[in-house]
């Protein structure tokens with residue numbers, strides 16, 4: 390069976406990829422495009438480590454087929470900083486210890502960014518519900534939530 | 548190297564031709580949140596995936612004759628963002644908003660949730676309580692059936708080979724009617740229903756219940772529409788006595804399994820408790836409407 394040729398935009402750059410139908414978007418990002426910032430935790434939609442945006446919509450890339458990315462625009466963690474300048478979410482996670490091992494962090498940052506794009510002033514409860522699909526084994530979540538709230542406040546101020 | 552093929556047709560006829568003409572087994576794919584996991588686990592080994600998300604009429608939410616027609620491939624998030632639908636059918640939205648995380652709801656469709664036929668799925672009980680019908684097209688034409696006639700057992704539907712659920716239809720909501728859905732889970736988010744209950748009821752001008760539908764999830768092989776439970780409400784003011792009878796009838800209808808999430812005894816008891824709670828929410832909404 391021939392591989393399928395797709396054209397997809399990742400973080401604003403267009404890529405041509407040959408992929409198998411049973412490769413997930415997570416596989417394509419990591420193994421074909423070598424964008425390994427997006428992490429694999431469970432491959433069953435439970436952990437959120439693989440979160441990306443597809444046409445602005447937050448999804449688990451382990452539950453999207455690579456072939457479905459044809460003609461779509463994908464945002465991953467690699468596109469979050471502006472060159473050397475970290476996104477306010479990234480900076481606040483660093484300053485407020487919103488991460489320990491860091492495996493969950495790319496997914497959480499993408500999910501949080503997606504939330505703040507839709508709702509610049511979320512309550513703590515809204516943040517907790519929005520991030521319920523992102524599991525973290527290290528931090529106990531509290532510092533993650535505080536980092537998101539601090540980033541949101543900073544971004545509203547600008 | 549796999550032989551799995553993928554097609555994403557732009558109209559229903561092309562989708563049906565693909566499903567009908569396929570050698571080997573073909574599967575409809577919507578959000579893939581069940582399907583991709585089942586393929587990964589080799590629970591199913593299809594030869595062809597027919598992605599229905601590019602079919603426009605399956606992606607739209609339209610007002611029809613004062614009611615709603617919701618394309619079967621509309622995602623959970625899309626439905627939750629539709630203000631008009633949310634205001635009219637809050638119970639359906641309560642079910643849909645429980646389908647996994649934001650990430651999962653960004654992909655998962657109501658059509659897939661119903662067609663996957665999990666006894667614990669969260670959208671079937673409120674859809675069934677709402678009296679929604681499904682429009683199905685296939686090699687033999689088009690038909691409308693009640694949503695409760697789709698699932699026949701865990702993972703099994705009444706759909707014939709090549710049939711696709713195209714849309715769900717919700718009739719115009721009568722005055723003084725309201726519905727609600729709740730489930731019991733150990734965790735508030737990202738868990739599977741131990742029991743789920745949808746209730747839809749209509750009152751007359753004096754507050755007497757003149758119509759009701761009660762549907763239980765996760766307590767039998769499919770979601771159960773329980774006429775005996777609905778009958779306990781009809782003709783009453785949905786007072787304490789009626790709610791006691793409702794709880795008894797809901798518990799009596801349960802045929803649950805014993806598993807790590809809940810014993811038979813627990814599920815049976817909780818079904819009654821939850822039916823009463825959900826009926827009160829539906830009542831409150833009916834009075835305001």
Ligand SMILES: Cc1cc2nc3c(=O)[nH]c(=O)nc-3n(C[C@@H](O)[C@@H](O)[C@H](O)COP(=O)(O)OP(=O)(O)OC[C@H]3O[C@@H](n4cnc5c(N)ncnc54)[C@H](O)[C@@H]3O)c2cc1C
Pocket residue numbers: 433434435574575576577578579580581582583599619620645646647648651654655656657658659660661662663667668669670706710711712713737738739740
């Ligand atoms: C982490 C996680 C948590 C979850 N939590 C919940 C939960 O709390 N509650 C809950 O109810 N569900 C939950 N789910 C399951 C839920 O995501 C699915 O049931 C989903 O709604 C299925 O929709 P889909 O569009 O992804 O369907 P798919 O996976 O694409 O399809 C599912 C099945 O339906 C068939 N199908 C799909 N659309 C049609 C159609 N239009 N016509 C005919 N056949 C069709 C497919 O062939 C397949 O057999 C969870 C899933 C994950 C991964």
Ligand code: FES
Pocket residue numbers: 428429430431432433434435436437438439440449450451452
């Ligand atoms: S790897 Fe995708 S959700 Fe865990």
Ligand code: FES
Pocket residue numbers: 487488489490491492493494524525526527528
């Ligand atoms: S920081 Fe280790 S999993 Fe979250």
